[in-house]
Amino acid sequence: MAITSDQKNEIDLFHKQVEIENPSDIIQFGANYFNRRLELQRGFIKKQENFALSKGISLFPNDMAQDPMSTTHRSSSAVNFKSPFVDQDPHSIHSGPHSNNSSSEPFKSNFNVTTESKKRINSPMDPSQSNDDPSAGSNFKRSSPHPSNLSPIPVHFNAERRTSVSGETLQPGNFDDWTPEHYKEKSEEQLKRLEKSIGKNFLFNKLDHDNKRLVINCLEEKHVPKETVIIKQGDQGDYFYIVEDGNVEFIVNDAKVSSSGSGSSFGELALMYNSPRAATVIATSDCILWALDRLTFRKILLGSSFKKRVLYDDLLKSIPVLKSLTTYERAKLADALDTKYYEPDQVIIKEGDVGENFYLIEYGECQVTREDKGLLTTLHKGDYFGEVALLNDLPRQATVTASKKTKVATLGKSGFQRLLGPAVEVLKLNDPTRSSRE
Amino acid sequence: MMETHAQYVDYLPTKEKQETSQELEDTAQQQQILYQKAMNQEQPSVLQQRSTVSKGKYTLNDFQIMRTLGTGSFGRVHLVRSVHNGRYYAIKVLKKQQIVKMKQIEHTNDERRMLKLVEHPFLIRMWGTFQDSNNLFMVMDYIEGGELFSLLRKSQRFPNPVAKFYAAEVVLALEYLHFNNIIYRDLKPENILLDRNGHIKITDFGFAKEVTTVTWTLCGTPDYIAPEVIATKPYNKSVDWWSLGILIYEMLAGYTPFYDTTPMKTYEKILHGRVTYPSFFNSDVVDLLSKLITADLTRRIGNLQNGTQEIKSHPWFSEVVWEKLLSKDIETPYEPPIVSGVGDTSLFDQYPEERLNYGIHGEDPYEALFTDF
Numbered sequence: 185m186a187i188t189s190d191q192k193n194e195i196d197l198f199h200k201q202v203e204i205e206n207p208s209d210i211i212q213f214g215a216n217y218f219n220r221r222l223e224l225q226r227g228f229i230k231k232q233e234n235f236a237l238s239k240g241i242s243l244f245p246n247d248m249a250q251d252p253m254s255t256t257h258r259s260s261s262a263v264n265f266k267s268p269f270v271d272q273d274p275h276s277i278h279s280g281p282h283s284n285n286s287s288s289e290p291f292k293s294n295f296n297v298t299t300e301s302k303k304r305i306n307s308p309m310d311p312s313q314s315n316d317d318p319s320a321g322s323n324f325k326r327s328s329p330h331p332s333n334l335s336p337i338p339v340h341f342n343a344e345r346r347t348s349v350s351g352e353t354l355q356p357g358n359f360d361d362w363t364p365e366h367y368k369e370k371s372e373e374q375l376k377r378l379e380k381s382i383g384k385n386f387l388f389n390k391l392d393h394d395n396k397r398l399v400i401n402c403l404e405e406k407h408v409p410k411e412t413v414i415i416k417q418g419d420q421g422d423y424f425y426i427v428e429d430g431n432v433e434f435i436v437n438d439a440k441v442s443s444s445g446s447g448s449s450f451g452e453l454a455l456m457y458n459s460p461r462a463a464t465v466i467a468t469s470d471c472i473l474w475a476l477d478r479l480t481f482r483k484i485l486l487g488s489s490f491k492k493r494v495l496y497d498d499l500l501k502s503i504p505v506l507k508s509l510t511t512y513e514r515a516k517l518a519d520a521l522d523t524k525y526y527e528p529d530q531v532i533i534k535e536g537d538v539g540e541n542f543y544l545i546e547y548g549e550c551q552v553t554r555e556d557k558g559l560l561t562t563l564h565k566g567d568y569f570g571e572v573a574l575l576n577d578l579p580r581q582a583t584v585t586a587s588k589k590t591k592v593a594t595l596g597k598s599g600f601q602r603l604l605g606p607a608v609e610v611l612k613l614n615d616p617t618r619s620s621r622e
Numbered sequence: 623m624m625e626t627h628a629q630y631v632d633y634l635p636t637k638e639k640q641e642t643s644q645e646l647e648d649t650a651q652q653q654q655i656l657y658q659k660a661m662n663q664e665q666p667s668v669l670q671q672r673s674t675v676s677k678g679k680y681t682l683n684d685f686q687i688m689r690t691l692g693t694g695s696f697g698r699v700h701l702v703r704s705v706h707n708g709r710y711y712a713i714k715v716l717k718k719q720q721i722v723k724m725k726q727i728e729h730t731n732d733e734r735r736m737l738k739l740v741e742h743p744f745l746i747r748m749w750g751t752f753q754d755s756n757n758l759f760m761v762m763d764y765i766e767g768g769e770l771f772s773l774l775r776k777s778q779r780f781p782n783p784v785a786k787f788y789a790a791e792v793v794l795a796l797e798y799l800h801f802n803n804i805i806y807r808d809l810k811p812e813n814i815l816l817d818r819n820g821h822i823k824i825t826d827f828g829f830a831k832e833v834t835t836v837t838w839t840l841c842g843t844p845d846y847i848a849p850e851v852i853a854t855k856p857y858n859k860s861v862d863w864w865s866l867g868i869l870i871y872e873m874l875a876g877y878t879p880f881y882d883t884t885p886m887k888t889y890e891k892i893l894h895g896r897v898t899y900p901s902f903f904n905s906d907v908v909d910l911l912s913k914l915i916t917a918d919l920t921r922r923i924g925n926l927q928n929g930t931q932e933i934k935s936h937p938w939f940s941e942v943v944w945e946k947l948l949s950k951d952i953e954t955p956y957e958p959p960i961v962s963g964v965g966d967t968s969l970f971d972q973y974p975e976e977r978l979n980y981g982i983h984g985e986d987p988y989e990a991l992f993t994d995f
Contacts, residue, residue: 188688229961263777265784265955269941335900341877343775345812347695348828349885350841352725386890390853453886456840456852458724462884485854486838493836493856515835519850519858520919599920605927 351457354482356490364480366404375400378474381426381447387455387481392591395488399481403474408467417464421454423475430471435464443468455481492546495566496521496593499544503571508611509604516603521593526550526586535583539573541596548590554582562587574600574607679750680761682981685713688965690973692769694828696720696730697757701764701967710764710965711749715757715980718988727991729828729841734760734994736804736830743950744795746815746825753995755986756979765823767816767958768969774811779876782904784955788814789870790942791822796866797930799830800859806830809865810843811872816969818962820954833858844885845878849917852889863924863933867914874907875900879915893917906938 187195198217207213337343370378378400382388388396403426408414414425417436426449433443434450441463444450450465455478496518500506509517523546526532532543535555550563560582563569569584574597597607604610685702692699697716704711721730737748737760749761770788774780780788792809799806807829815823829841836856840847848864850857872878879898880891895917899908910933913923920926924933934944946952960966 186687188686263773263956265777265781266953267781267783267955269783269786337778337876338881340883341881343877345771346810346843346845348808348826348841348843350724350726350729350829351839353728353839356838386852386893453884456885456889459885482840482854489838489854489856511835515858516919516925519836519856519860595920599918602920602926 349457349459351482352479354486356483356486359483359487359490362483362487364398364402364484366480367402368404369401370403377447378403378426381449385449385452387452391485392488395484398484399476402480402484403476406473406475408471408473410467410470412467412471414465414467414471414473415451415461415463417462418460420458421451421461422458422479423477424451424455424481425449425465425476426474428472428474430467430469430473432471433466433468435466436462454478493518495546496544499566499568499593503542503568505571505575505611513604513610517595517600520599520603521595524592524594526590526592528586528588530586532584532586532590532592533570533580533582535581536579538577539570539580540598541594542568542571542573543584543592543594544568546591546593548586548592549588550584550590551587552582552584573597575611576608680752680759682752682754682759685711685761687713687978687980689967690975691967691970693973694826695724696726698973701965702761703965712762712764714760714762716760717757718753718986718992719756721758722988722991726828729831729839730758731992731994732831733827733829734758736827736832737762740799740802740804740827742795742798743948744791744822744824745798746823746827751995753992754981755984755989756982758992758995759980762825763823764965765815765817765825766960766966766969767818767820769812770814770816770822771811772969772971773816773956774873774876780873782874782907785870785873785907786938786942787952787955788822788873789866790939790944790947792824792866792869793930793933793939794944794948795822795824796862797934800862800930802832803834804830804832805837805859806862807842807865808846809862809869810846811869812843816956816958818958818960819950820957821950844888845872845881847889847892849892849895850919852892860919860922860925863914863922866924866933867911870907871897871911871915874903904938906936906940910936910938 198214201217202210202213205213375397379396382396382400388399391399405428406425408430414432415421415423427444427446429446431443431445432448432450434441450463451461453459453462455476458478497514500509500514500517506514506517521544526548532550533539533541535553545563545565545567547565550567550569552560552563552569554560563584570580572578573580600607600610684705686705688701688703690698691701691712697714697720699712699714702711702713703709716730721727734748734751737746741747746765747763749763751758751760753759792814796806796809806824806827808826809824813824813826815825817823831837836858838854838856840851840854842848842851842861842865846865846868848857848861851861868878868880880888882888882891895915897911897915899911903911910923913921913936914933916922923936924930926932933939934942943952958969960969
């Protein structure tokens with residue numbers, strides 16, 4: 185790497201000095217020389233300190249924060265805040281009358297939150313870092329005793345910088361001509377068993393029946409001999425695995441952490457995005473595995489999500505009372521729809537009840553009945569009911585009962601109102617037939 | 623909602639500014655219509671009329687490359703100094719090969735485009751881009767105060783008014799982005815810088831995207847990802863409001879509400895949605911957070927009828943004078959200790975430097991992928 189001009193200047197200066205003084209012990213000379221440079225520079229900055237503070241800039245926020253010899257200053261220093269807003273904070277600590285604050289203190293009110301700093305071990309190399317030394321020359325107040333209502337930061341919280349993650353950008357609109365690469369029908373017995381294996385995982389348990397079967401039928405059978413490294417810690421992950429038969433062992437940083445056998449699964453994070461494997465997995469016997477790659481999985485998931493979205497949009501468009509909504513408003517409703525499942529014979533809405541929700545049928549079958557007239561009609565996928573509840577508070581005019589297992593998307597009047605405003609007004613406002621004279 | 627539109631006029635290029643101010647002199651009703659139109663996507667946002675071309679403006683020879691300010695999955699950010707005006711800038715360098723390998727071509731091109739478009743006091747400014755055969759370069763302002771992340775970890779947690787100050791500036795930045803149909807998607811303390819006066823600058827537009835309807839890509843930072851993104855649902859701007867909730871929580875508590883030992887466990891917690899608020903949280907903020915960190919989109923504040931206005935008029939923000947804040951007319955809670963004018967980097971952590979291979983112009987297998995740079 186090329187050195188910067190600042191570095192070069194410093195080296196040139198030193199070079200010149202060596203030429204002038206021609207020292208016999210170059211190392212001792214260099215050490216003394218740079219210590220002197222440091223002293224000069226710091227002395228200069230120190231002189232600027234009061235001026236800087238009057239401008240609100242603190243050059244030495246932690247006594248030695250500018251000290252290049254100190255590497256621990258950052259974690260052991262206190263941060264002092266001014267309050268731009270009225271303090272309503274129960275856990276802030278105000279500067280009390282005992283404060284030995286200098287008059288140059290630029291802060292309106294002081295908040296001391298680094299309550300942990302005293303617990304830290306001060307650098308033995310740097311006695312001036314001691315927070316307990318009142319002669320340390322700080323312009324800032326030191327930590328107050330730990331208030332009892334402040335719990336410490338949990339030890340398991342990762343306080344390091346967090347890496348962003350991202351899956352591949354897929355366009356679910358053009359999956360129509362896509363077929364999964366490793367599609368192979370599994371036997372009914374296999375399906376049941378595999379369904380059980382993945383059942384508890386949140387990635388799979390939201391899938392509907394058809395998609396779950398599709399995913400399982402896309403599992404690719406893999407035979408690995410004993411001692412095979414199936415995945416390696418730190419490698420990029422693209423596959424999720426289910427153990428059909430055999431045993432595997434998990435190793436993190438060369439230490440065995442656990443093992444598992446038939447029916448277990450591992451590597452599921454790879455189904456979300458590409459990230460380094462957290463552990464190494466080794467076959468401790470000959471194994472039969474099922475593998476699923478991320479692209480296949482996400483395409484199935486996204487494809488179904490997209491179809492559902494198109495269905496919602498079409499349905500919302502087809503409901504006369506919602507016809508006047510703009511694309512944007514319709515999208516907001518579609519995003520907020522809640523899905524519900526009904527078993528056969530379960531009543532969804534009941535004649536005479538006060539209506540709140542409207543329903544779109546995603547799949548299944550429902551019967552609409554009335555006390556006086558009996559069965560009125562049967563509703564199927566793509567039908568809707570209850571939409572009048574958005575506009576008025578009349579009791580339900582009929583009972584709707586699921587006659588097969590039914591999945592509905594639903595939204596209530598109050599949800600509608602929170603999103604777009606009072607339904608009556610929103611729907612009227614957008615109605616193109618509404619008179620403009622109002 | 624009215625002020626919302628007027629505020630942005632100051633940050634639009636002159637041409638639009640004149641036209642828009644003309645309109646603003648009209649009645650409040652017309653302003654309402656204008657805003658409503660924009661909100662309803664019936665007309666493209668003003669940003670779409672702005673040029674995103676920045677080719678050939680800079681080269682590597684214009685800068686002297688200095689220390690590394692940060693590293694990421696695709697490259698690193700350097701402090702640089704212009705050989706012409708002696709000023710300091712930050713250059714983000716992305717390795718083309720790494721971008722392609724991680725399948726982030728689209729996000730990278732979006733990042734450049736979004737950065738070129740946006741102009742707001744609380745968003746980082748990009749001056750231009752260039753490339754060699756291995757890398758992409760983005761020239762940006764050097765923001766000396768370091769990351770909000772460093773300040774937060776050093777303080778462990780922020781007092782209520784301090785968290786409120788940073789949150790309020792973030793709200794204004796998000797409001798501007800959303801008004802222009804841009805979702806940010808990666809809010810976290812690591813991506814918020816502090817300028818020399820202590821105001822925020824949101825940086826890293828790696829996942830920012832112009833979206834008028836919905837989008838599908840799973841991205842963000844595990845602790846901050848909204849449940850609808852994890853559940854592979856189509857999503858929109860409201861994911862940023864979720865993340866704002868997490869950010870405010872982290873600033874006040876010192877840790878995030880759904881943290882766990884593995885990302886999968888975190889995602890499970892996010893989907894489960896149970897949040898425990900520490901007893902020292904102020905009751906207003908608990909109310910706000912419970913409305914931000916909710917999976918129910920009909921209850922997530924910012925996504926509702928009155929949009930961002932509802933967040934801005936929430937009791938927790940009651941003492942914030944938004945117009946003053948936007949014009950940086952409010953004193954910041956913390957002024958970073960900076961030695962001015964010398965490219966002071968004391969507030970940035972140290973990263974191991976590596977041998978640089980910048981400036982090679984040879985065979986480039988990815989030439990066709992990044993023609994905008």
